[in-house]
Amino acid sequence: MQTQSNLTPRLCARWALPAFSKSSLTEKTMFTKFALAAILCLTMTVAACGMATPTSLTATPIPPTPIPADTATSIPPTPIPAETPTQPPPSPAAMPASAISLLANENEGYALRYPAEYHVVLFGRSICFTLAQTDGVPGTCHVADGLLEVSDMGGRTLANVADELAARANPTIPVTRTEAKIGGEDAILLDNIYSYDVLRQLVVIHHDRVYVFTFLPWTERFDEFQRLQRLYATLTESFTFLRAP
Incomplete structure (x- = not known):
């Protein structure tokens, strides 16, 4: 038994080279038949290729990587020393006469x-x-x-x-x-x-x-x-x- 893939070249050859008499066909008729044969041959070839069993792809799920929460860093405040108040200058009245x-x-x-x-x-x-x-x-x-x-x-x-x-x-x-x-x-x-x-x-x-x-x-x-x-x-x-x- 011949498979469809083996018949395809023969059918294409048959349609591509039909028997005709140059005296009975015009150039227009010859061009038309040649074009129809080429289209039919291409269609059958694509159908034969499509008979192959497709291979299914299975997606492998990737579990999400857990992201640890940011750890807050506590920075202790820098103590600011209290300013030493400036002592006012002594009043001239408080200074000794000398x-x-x-x-x-x-x-x-x-x-x-x-x-x-x-x-x-x-x-x-x-x-x-x-x-x-x-x-x-x-x-x-x-x-x-x-x-x-x-x-x-x-x-x-x-x-x-x-x-x-x-x-x-x-x-x-x-x-x-x-x-x-x-x-x-x-x-x-x-x-x-x-x-x-x-x-x-x-x-x-x-x-x-x-x-x-x-x-x-x-x-x-x-x-x-x-x-x-x-x-x-x-x-x-x-x-x-x-x-x-």
Whole structure:
């Protein structure tokens, strides 16, 4: 018995090469029969191939891999030590009399007291307060902790002078202004003046003169900041204008 797969070539050959007479068929008829034979041969070949038994594929299930839950790590907080409060400088009134010296400058019309540990150096119309052994040499004022500069008012107001001082500071850091009193006159206290150092300045006008106090470096990072605070308190609390003759 011949199988369908063995018959397929023979049937294809039979249809592909039919007996015909060139005199009885036109070219159109020949082309039509040849095309039909080729289609039939292709169809039978595909059907024969499809008779093969398909092989089934069985999917092997893969069990999911369990993912352990994240383990929370406890980080203990870092204890922050409490800040030690800065002790305020002693008031000049609480200091012994031997620790305070008196200075009167009649030419510039003022008097004040200052800690006796400081040396006072006169330069021009101004003075500075320094701890250096100076013997009165003005050149040591570049290491001074405090200065008092006197100049003529020249038609300026208190606000004008404060603006001039603030303009010398770093423009990216705002200067803090506080109203104050010194020697019975209105004054302006300037803080956060970042210039050649960190400055605190106090400006006051009396009659036709401008008085500018400068303290530096005015920062708590300064090792001797309490001493500088004591200098500031002693000078400003004792400062007095002398009566004009």
